[in-house]
Amino acid sequence: MVTLTGLLRQIRIIPHYTNSSYYIEFQTHKIMQDNALVHESLFPDRLPQLFFQDDSGYYLERYQDYCDGKNRITLNVWAFLFGIFWFLYRKMYVEALLLFAFLLLEGFAEEYLWEQLFDSTPGTWVSRIVSGVVTCLLGNYLYFRKADRVIAHARTLNDADGEDYARSAGGTTWLALFILLAIAAIYIALGYNGYLD
Numbered sequence: 001m002v003t004l005t006g007l008l009r010q011i012r013i014i015p016h017y018t019n020s021s022y023y024i025e026f027q028t029h030k031i032m033q034d035n036a037l038v039h040e041s042l043f044p045d046r047l048p049q050l051f052f053q054d055d056s057g058y059y060l061e062r063y064q065d066y067c068d069g070k071n072r073i074t075l076n077v078w079a080f081l082f083g084i085f086w087f088l089y090r091k092m093y094v095e096a097l098l099l100f101a102f103l104l105l106e107g108f109a110e111e112y113l114w115e116q117l118f119d120s121t122p123g124t125w126v127s128r129i130v131s132g133v134v135t136c137l138l139g140n141y142l143y144f145r146k147a148d149r150v151i152a153h154a155r156t157l158n159d160a161d162g163e164d165y166a167r168s169a170g171g172t173t174w175l176a177l178f179i180l181l182a183i184a185a186i187y188i189a190l191g192y193n194g195y196l197d
Contacts, residue, residue, distance in 0.1 A: 047151045050163055051170030059143075066144045079139030080132045086139060088176040091169065095142045096176075103131050 052059040065071040079086045084103075087096035107127050114126075150169040154162035 047154050047162065047166045048147065050166040051147050051150055053167070053171040055172075059140075059147075062140060063144055063147060066141075072141060073137055074140045075136055076139035076143075077136070080136035083131055083135050085177055085180070086135065087142075088180060089172050089174070090143055091171070091173055091176075092142060092146055093176065095146070099131075099135065102134070103127065106130055 048060055048063060049056045052063070062071070062074050065074075076086075082089070084096050084099055087093075087099060110126055147170070150166055154166040154169075156162075157165060
């Protein structure tokens with residue numbers, strides 16, 4: 001926080017003591033504490049709101065509990081219902097890719113084990129239940145971990161850049177969903193016309 005004393009020291013009204021572990025660079029609003037450079041945001045509580053954007057009311061309350069260590073794992077019905085689509089909608093691309101890889105491995109394991117144990121082809125219900133439970137339980141947790149990373153990085157930037165970064169890295173997008181649906185439509189069209197046989 002920029003204090004009046006620090007400001008007056010910076011413009012040389014109050015002498016600056018070199019042996020002090022604190023000094024303020026007025027131009028950049030940075031604070032040096034014990035030789036570690038840390039940016040102090042002028043709006044520290046605004047970054048989570050900028051990250052969560054339209055759904056900030058719902059997520060801020062749960063995020064506060066997450067930060068306080070009260071409820072690290074909370075249920076997310078939308079993640080349960082929409083799975084990977086929810087992750088893409090929330091701009092969690094790495095998490096969506098990892099979930100997709102997990103579901104592929106789980107599907108292969110299910111198919112192989114099912115055939116070995118029951119000598120029949122498996123249904124997809126086990127895979128759907130497993131993926132639904134995993135996304136329902138871990139959706140908010142992974143989202144809040146991403147929020148932590150984004151907000152921590154945003155606080156290392158100046159205020160305007162930090163706010164822009166939190167706003168652009170957070171929120172939602174339909175673009176990835178449209179791309180995924182376009183790929184699925186092409187895949188279905190190729191399969192329907194016999195190109196994937």
